[in-house]
Amino acid sequence: MRKLVFLFLLGYFSMEVLTAQSIAKPDVSKIVLVVHGGAGTITRQNMTPEKEKAYTEVLQQALQAGYTILKKGGTSMDAVEASIRIMEDSPLFNAGKGAVFTHEGKNELDASIMDGRTLKAGAVAGVKSVRNPITLARKVMENSEHVMLTGEGAEQFAKEQKLEIVDPSYFYTEARWKQLQQAKEGEKIQLDHSGDKGSNNEKIFTEGKKFGTVGAVALDGYGNLAAATSTGGMTNKRWNRVGDAPIIGAGTYANNKTCAVSATGHGEFFIRSVVAYDISALMEYKGISLQKAADEVVMKKLVERGGEGGIIAVDAKGNIAMPFNSEGMYRGFIKAAGTPSVLIYK
Amino acid sequence: MRKLVFLFLLGYFSMEVLTAQSIAKPDVSKIVLVVHGGAGTITRQNMTPEKEKAYTEVLQQALQAGYTILKKGGTSMDAVEASIRIMEDSPLFNAGKGAVFTHEGKNELDASIMDGRTLKAGAVAGVKSVRNPITLARKVMENSEHVMLTGEGAEQFAKEQKLEIVDPSYFYTEARWKQLQQAKEGEKIQLDHSGDKGSNNEKIFTEGKKFGTVGAVALDGYGNLAAATSTGGMTNKRWNRVGDAPIIGAGTYANNKTCAVSATGHGEFFIRSVVAYDISALMEYKGISLQKAADEVVMKKLVERGGEGGIIAVDAKGNIAMPFNSEGMYRGFIKAAGTPSVLIYK
Numbered sequence: 001m002r003k004l005v006f007l008f009l010l011g012y013f014s015m016e017v018l019t020a021q022s023i024a025k026p027d028v029s030k031i032v033l034v035v036h037g038g039a040g041t042i043t044r045q046n047m048t049p050e051k052e053k054a055y056t057e058v059l060q061q062a063l064q065a066g067y068t069i070l071k072k073g074g075t076s077m078d079a080v081e082a083s084i085r086i087m088e089d090s091p092l093f094n095a096g097k098g099a100v101f102t103h104e105g106k107n108e109l110d111a112s113i114m115d116g117r118t119l120k121a122g123a124v125a126g127v128k129s130v131r132n133p134i135t136l137a138r139k140v141m142e143n144s145e146h147v148m149l150t151g152e153g154a155e156q157f158a159k160e161q162k163l164e165i166v167d168p169s170y171f172y173t174e175a176r177w178k179q180l181q182q183a184k185e186g187e188k189i190q191l192d193h194s195g196d197k198g199s200n201n202e203k204i205f206t207e208g209k210k211f212g213t214v215g216a217v218a219l220d221g222y223g224n225l226a227a228a229t230s231t232g233g234m235t236n237k238r239w240n241r242v243g244d245a246p247i248i249g250a251g252t253y254a255n256n257k258t259c260a261v262s263a264t265g266h267g268e269f270f271i272r273s274v275v276a277y278d279i280s281a282l283m284e285y286k287g288i289s290l291q292k293a294a295d296e297v298v299m300k301k302l303v304e305r306g307g308e309g310g311i312i313a314v315d316a317k318g319n320i321a322m323p324f325n326s327e328g329m330y331r332g333f334i335k336a337a338g339t340p341s342v343l344i345y346k
Numbered sequence: 347m348r349k350l351v352f353l354f355l356l357g358y359f360s361m362e363v364l365t366a367q368s369i370a371k372p373d374v375s376k377i378v379l380v381v382h383g384g385a386g387t388i389t390r391q392n393m394t395p396e397k398e399k400a401y402t403e404v405l406q407q408a409l410q411a412g413y414t415i416l417k418k419g420g421t422s423m424d425a426v427e428a429s430i431r432i433m434e435d436s437p438l439f440n441a442g443k444g445a446v447f448t449h450e451g452k453n454e455l456d457a458s459i460m461d462g463r464t465l466k467a468g469a470v471a472g473v474k475s476v477r478n479p480i481t482l483a484r485k486v487m488e489n490s491e492h493v494m495l496t497g498e499g500a501e502q503f504a505k506e507q508k509l510e511i512v513d514p515s516y517f518y519t520e521a522r523w524k525q526l527q528q529a530k531e532g533e534k535i536q537l538d539h540s541g542d543k544g545s546n547n548e549k550i551f552t553e554g555k556k557f558g559t560v561g562a563v564a565l566d567g568y569g570n571l572a573a574a575t576s577t578g579g580m581t582n583k584r585w586n587r588v589g590d591a592p593i594i595g596a597g598t599y600a601n602n603k604t605c606a607v608s609a610t611g612h613g614e615f616f617i618r619s620v621v622a623y624d625i626s627a628l629m630e631y632k633g634i635s636l637q638k639a640a641d642e643v644v645m646k647k648l649v650e651r652g653g654e655g656g657i658i659a660v661d662a663k664g665n666i667a668m669p670f671n672s673e674g675m676y677r678g679f680i681k682a683a684g685t686p687s688v689l690i691y692k
Contacts, residue, residue: 114618119619121618126496126497144585146585146587146614147617148589148593148617149587150472150497150587150588151472151497152586153585154585154586238503239492239500239503240498240499241492241495241496242494243494247593248593248620249595249596249623250594250595253620267493268493271493271494271595272460272465272467272493272594274595274599274623277595277623277627278623278627281627281628281631282627285631285632286631286632305465
């Protein structure tokens with residue numbers, strides 16, 4: 001009988017411990033959220049006060065959306081998804097609504113998300129009718145056995161998951177359509193915000209400022225990291241090209257042991273350099289800081305290899321890094337105090 | 347005048363140096379080629395002598411094809427491509443001709459290749475009518491500005507590159523079709539050679555031994571590394587799922603500074619663990635040997651995370667590693683002496 005009572009009490013206290021853990025109070029004093037809206041040739045001389053204001057406002061909204069979640073004790077996964085949905089729904093950024101056009105005049109969207117706590121990840125590529133690809137990437141992670149789905153299969157999965165499906169015409173914006181025509185005239189593939197320096201096509205590119213992969217990384221009150229990235233890819237892209245945004249390790253990576261990273265830039269170079277994971281590996285294996293690791297990859301390796309762009313990152317202690325080797329990068333961050341900071345130029 | 351003669355001589359000798367470099371004699375004494383034909387539940391009790399002989403023969407042919415190239419002073423890129431084409435053309439392996447069927451009864455092929463000298467890479471996913479996806483991946487690397495093309499776009503590019511296009515029925519094999527029916531009956535997604543241990547479906551899986559992602563890594567006489575991987579993915583896969591094979595950093599990675607890696611196994615886990623690049627990063631940042639780095643990732647990290655499979659790798663000095671945490675892995679290697687070694691079990 002005594003033994004039974006003992007076992008009963010043991011079981012009771014074990015449950016107490018478990019319950020206490022699962023409803024652990026978040027320490028919201030350490031929350032951090034960082035977002036980006038793409039990197040490239042973004043200079044003051046190419047910007048108008050109106051444009052600057054418009055970009056700043058959406059970046060602030062994106063920060064606010066994620067912050068509200070984190071502040072209430074929500075997860076970093078919920079926060080990065082919410083931030084990205086705001087940017088996907090804006091026509092200003094090259095993701096979701098504002099996606100650029102392919103060579104064939106279509107919009108093909110890529111996105112990925114990774115949970116630093118579980119190392120689980122989800123990604124989609126070549127999606128044409130899903131309003132918020134980042135939410136689809138998350139559904140792939142949570143409700144399928146897979147990490148990456150593509151094309152029509154990914155869309156079918158989106159329907160099964162009852163995500164919001166839109167007519168492909170939803171993604172039509174006049175500005176992007178004009179950019180495609182300009183890119184075709186220049187017979188060039190247009191990358192992000194970047195100009196083709198030194199060529200006659202520079203004007204086409206530097207005027208194409210309304211581009212931008214979007215991304216978000218966050219640290220929540222439970223100490224968990226998350227990263228997410230969403231994009232429409234390159235204007236005038238062909239052959240169902242896939243860039244780094246949906247590639248885990250290249251465009252997106254998160255691991256509670258090290259950091260959460262979202263990249264933006266010339267995707268091909270970012271894939272070949274496994275950019276996001278390389279920053280994590282440098283921290284883990286060389287024991288260097290997030291800032292040093294991020295600078296090593298973005299300001300040194302990528303520069304040597306000719307890869308233009310940048311990254312945003314946050315580590316498990318809440319340190320932030322936002323290096324870019326291009327002329328500008330739409331970026332912003334918010335911490336526990338709740339004041340959003342938005343930056344555009346160097 | 348003296349100055350002119352000096353400049354002329356300087357120019358002459360510079361050219362000499364350049365020419366000597368570009369026609370540098372390869373040191374074929376250090377050539378190495380390693381291939382794999384997939385990992386999973388491959389045990390002696392599930393194998394017949396005939397099957398064993400058939401697999402061994404194709405692996406030997408694949409090794410011989412690459413070896414002939416390396417021995418003549420050819421490049422590691424040419425060698426890995428040639429080896430993989432042999433395995434793609436065999437119905438025994440889950441790549442090319444022997445690809446498994448998707449849930450919808452189709453064959454969707456993925457492949458990637460990376461050049462350790464230049465860090466250039468090419469990849470394709472969801473290809474349905476290209477006889478040798480590995481050659482398409484190489485064409486993407488060499489003749490496009492992109493790293494990764496998918497689906498119909500990749501096929502269109504293949505046609506433009508005048509690659510051999512086959513009717514999708516080319517990929518039909520009775521054995522694979524039966525495996526799909528079995529997998530559907532079991533309502534399971536069938537992975538590589540793996541059984542679903544402990545479940546009633548074990549028989550379905552352990553009898554599905556004719557699977558296998560294929561891969562090759564090589565070191566040539568110039569000291570250059572290359573890696574390549576090709577697969578039909580998982581039997582009964584849905585939603586245009588993409589595994590690790592076409593993901594640079596996950597299924598394939600090569601860098602002259604460190605090593606060349608090709609992976610095989612449960613792709614989702616390999617993507618999340620950025621397997622191929624992680625081995626390279628461990629060598630570069632922690633200064634450990636190829637064998638130690640490969641064991642750390644395959645025998646420790648992947649095991650802890652539940653990811654079944656293995657990798658083949660060669661480093662810049664010609665050291666080989668072939669760890670796997672499954673019951674077996676079709677694998678083989680050949681060195682300068684020219685005697686192929688083929689292994690299947692632990």
